[in-house]
Amino acid sequence: LxxxxxxxxxxxxxxxxxxxxxxxxxxxxxxxxxxxxxxxxxxxxxxxxxxxxxxAKIPTAPDLEKLCSHRPADISTKFLVLDEMMDPGNVGALLRTAHAMGIEALIALGGTDPFHPRAARTSMGSIFRVPILRLPTLEPLLTLFHQYDIFTIGATSDAPTLLPHASIPKKTVALFVGNEGKGLSPSVRSALDLLVAIPMSNTIDSFSINAATAITLYALNHPNRDALP
Structure with a gap:
């Protein structure tokens, strides 16, 4: 302070x-x-x-390569990547969700602003607990993820693979979530290892971004995720 x-x-x-x-x-x-x-x-x-x-001062950005090189004792989702997310309220809510789910770093791509006043307020203090890194472009991030064999997953409502049926290797995972209206950008979608969708009622077209992220993170970090039906 x-x-x-x-x-x-x-x-x-x-x-x-x-x-x-x-x-x-x-x-x-x-x-x-x-x-x-x-x-x-x-x-x-x-x-x-x-x-x-x-x-308060904006927290110091973490060393991404150091985080990538660290192998956790359990296989888990270490990174949450926000792709061009424009609503600071959603960004703050996702910071809180990331904190609750034990995410080791939140990565904000492009115009995503995790330090907007509304994002800070909505995070309810999680902005000071979750390491945050801002990157203008995708390429440096993917280079490190590939170098350290980190499996990349995108959450999108139109993915052909449903989350409960996804075949996910026993690797560290980075979850990508996209813009509230447009979803993941085409360049991000095409670069990821897997796209998944959450099953839902056919009378609605999507979950809220925070609900979808929380559900996906919980499923990915389930201790028996490789045994999900």
């Missing part, structure tokens, strides 16, 4: 949660600047985010 602001009325607020936050900040010797409530409301843009506002 670089700066912490709070409502000028915050110290008088009896909320146990708020008092605990202020106490923790004091214990960490983090200075807190009290500002008039009118100014805080402008900074929060009308959102009810609570009486404390913090400014």
């Amino acid at each position: 670089t700066h912490v602001l709070c409502h000028e009325s915050a110290p008088r607020d009896p909320s146990p949660r708020l008092q605990k936050i202020l106490q923790q900040l004091e214990q960490q010797k983090q200075s807190v600047v009290s500002v008039p409530d009118s100014i805080m409301e402008k900074l929060l843009e009308g959102r009810t985010l609570g009486p404390v506002l913090a400014l």
Whole structure:
């Protein structure tokens, strides 16, 4: 954290949660600047985010090659790759999902912005827990994935292979998910090892991107994923 602001009325607020936050900040010797409530409301843009506002540095990007070279004890999905995802709310929700699923790094391709204010808010703190790497193009990423024998899977509603029937080798996996409206870009689709779709009712055309990603990650990280019917 670089700066912490709070409502000028915050110290008088009896909320146990708020008092605990202020106490923790004091214990960490983090200075807190009290500002008039009118100014805080402008900074929060009308959102009810609570009486404390913090400014933090963007986390340092991880060393992708180091992550690729590390072999986990269990075979699992290590990477979640977002392809040109434009809605920062979805990006933030996927950061939270990646955190919950134990993803080792989230990779944002092209115009995907994981540090947009809305993405940061929606992640509910996961933005500081999941290593994040931004890449303008696909090629350097695929080069490393091929070099370290990482199996690449794309989630798309029109894939010919259904997720429960997919034949997935016992390798480290990178899951690619695409733009909310257009899905995975043609260049990404053609470069991946496998495309999968989730079975669903024929009265709807797709899941939400966050629901689809959570379902796919859970299925891929199932301990008996090679035995799925």
